[in-house]
Amino acid sequence: MSYWTTAMRIVAKDLLSEARTREMTNAVLFFALLVLVLFSFSFQPASDEERRLASGVLWIAFLFAGVGVLDRSFWRERVNECLDALRLTPASASALFVGKCVANALFLLLAEVILVPLFLVFFDLSFRGDVRAWLLVLVLGTWALVVNGTFFAAMTTNVRSRELLLPLLLLPVSVPALVAVVEATAAALLGEGAMRVWIQVLIAFDVIYTTLALLLFETVVEGT
Amino acid sequence: MRSERALPRWWFGLVGITAVALILGVLHALWFAPTERTMGTVQRIFYYHVSSAWTAFVAFFINFLACAAYLKARHPKWDAVAVSAAEVGVVFGTVNLITGPIWAKPVWGIWWTWDARLTSTLVMWLLYVSYLLLRQFAAEQPSQRVWAAAFGIFAFVDVPIVYLSIRLWRTQHPGPVIAGGEQSGIDPRMFLALHVCFLAFLLLFVVLFYWRYRLERQRAELAELRARLHRLHLERSA
Numbered sequence: 494m495s496y497w498t499t500a501m502r503i504v505a506k507d508l509l510s511e512a513r514t515r516e517m518t519n520a521v522l523f524f525a526l527l528v529l530v531l532f533s534f535s536f537q538p539a540s541d542e543e544r545r546l547a548s549g550v551l552w553i554a555f556l557f558a559g560v561g562v563l564d565r566s567f568w569r570e571r572v573n574e575c576l577d578a579l580r581l582t583p584a585s586a587s588a589l590f591v592g593k594c595v596a597n598a599l600f601l602l603l604a605e606v607i608l609v610p611l612f613l614v615f616f617d618l619s620f621r622g623d624v625r626a627w628l629l630v631l632v633l634g635t636w637a638l639v640v641n642g643t644f645f646a647a648m649t650t651n652v653r654s655r656e657l658l659l660p661l662l663l664l665p666v667s668v669p670a671l672v673a674v675v676e677a678t679a680a681a682l683l684g685e686g687a688m689r690v691w692i693q694v695l696i697a698f699d700v701i702y703t704t705l706a707l708l709l710f711e712t713v714v715e716g717t
Numbered sequence: 718m719r720s721e722r723a724l725p726r727w728w729f730g731l732v733g734i735t736a737v738a739l740i741l742g743v744l745h746a747l748w749f750a751p752t753e754r755t756m757g758t759v760q761r762i763f764y765y766h767v768s769s770a771w772t773a774f775v776a777f778f779i780n781f782l783a784c785a786a787y788l789k790a791r792h793p794k795w796d797a798v799a800v801s802a803a804e805v806g807v808v809f810g811t812v813n814l815i816t817g818p819i820w821a822k823p824v825w826g827i828w829w830t831w832d833a834r835l836t837s838t839l840v841m842w843l844l845y846v847s848y849l850l851l852r853q854f855a856a857e858q859p860s861q862r863v864w865a866a867a868f869g870i871f872a873f874v875d876v877p878i879v880y881l882s883i884r885l886w887r888t889q890h891p892g893p894v895i896a897g898g899e900q901s902g903i904d905p906r907m908f909l910a911l912h913v914c915f916l917a918f919l920l921l922f923v924v925l926f927y928w929r930y931r932l933e934r935q936r937a938e939l940a941e942l943r944a945r946l947h948r949l950h951l952e953r954s955a
Contacts, residue, residue, distance in 0.1 A: 669882035
């Protein structure tokens with residue numbers, strides 16, 4: 494089986510098991526929705542400066558959703574020693590990693606697609622800038638969170654306080670990506686400011702960390 | 718009585734030299750260096766502030782090299798080097814982050830600004846605190862050293878990207894005017910004071926680092942002995 498077929502099988506497996514249980518999507522989506530609702534109690538953007546803040550709120554909601562998605566990613570493989578079974582198959586570790594990443598990115602994108610319209614309604618906002626370029630930002634930013642997050646989730650699955658440790662590792666490493674997505678989203682909402690440079694930062698971040706994660710993933714799951 | 722596990726003689730010699738260097742550093746910083754014209758006496762914290770930043774950078778660079786070496790060679794000594802460098806580096810980073818605002822408040826009028834250098838230093842410090850937390854959380858895991866080494870590499874790679882992105886961010890929103898950074902021309906006595914302080918801090922780093930390194934190696938040895946004892950015990954009772 495080719496590399497991509499293997500990776501896509503992993504994606505299909507994760508999507509199927511999620512479609513049957515819906516143990517993650519419902520909870521994560523509801524949690525992110527609560528974040529948006531609570532923030533909209535605390536402020537309603539009236540000026541451009543406050544609209545700029547709103548883009549940060551949106552990404553905080555995505556970040557929480559992302560941590561929820563990533564946390565479940567390898568945890569669900571614990572039942573019946575699924576992760577060991579997956580490692581015993583001839584599939585390469587990096588194909589497993591790519592499959593997990595794509596599945597996580599799809600889950601998170603699904604949540605984001607539902608959350609964005611609600612965000613626009615709650616905060617009374619609309620996109621004044623380039624929406625198509627912003628969709629690119631959304632995909633690149635989601636991948637930035639997911640690629641590092643999947644890597645760290647694989648490491649922290651067996652750790653006692655994994656729910657706490659995962660964001661502790663993911664958040665500081667994601668700082669450049671978060672600055673980029675928040676700024677690009679503000680530019681898209683306000684219709685002013687540069688998005689291009691932030692897309693470039695995101696591409697650089699994604700390329701560097703995807704490479705690094707692919708190189709080190711096998712080492713990390715093999716352990717010792 | 719000196720056991721062979723005690724710290725080596727050269728280390729005690731180095732402690733003496735470090736003490737002298739630190740005293741010289743204080744004298745230079747507070748006495749020999751001239752008072753800066755616009756900033757006044759408060760500028761003297763600069764010698765400690767910059768020295769601690771440079772030392773922290775050296776420490777994190779050592780951590781990165783040791784992480785890479787551990788992933789390649791899998792010898793526990795590289796892991797011990799990495800954790801010792803990160804821990805002492807975080808201490809120097811903390812000194813840097815505390816002395817910074819003390820200098821900034823009287824000079825800039827604010828404690829903190831999100832400028833490129835400050836922000837990236839803070840994020841770098843956060844990254845290495847995360848590294849230490851990972852080690853603490855995963856302490857009982859068989860693969861914790863590999864994980865820590867992988868995260869050490871992720872963290873080090875992040876530092877230049879953070880710097881770049883914060884610089885882009887700050888050029889988009891001009892921050893408060895940064896008055897009176899170091900000018901290009903620095904008085905030779907100030908230059909000397911800075912380098913004496915930096916040397917003293919580097920020596921202090923080596924002293925603390927080696928001490929911590931020995932501790933880590935001894936901990937590993939103790940764990941190994943305990944495991945052996947446990948195995949023996951099981952064999953006896955079987």
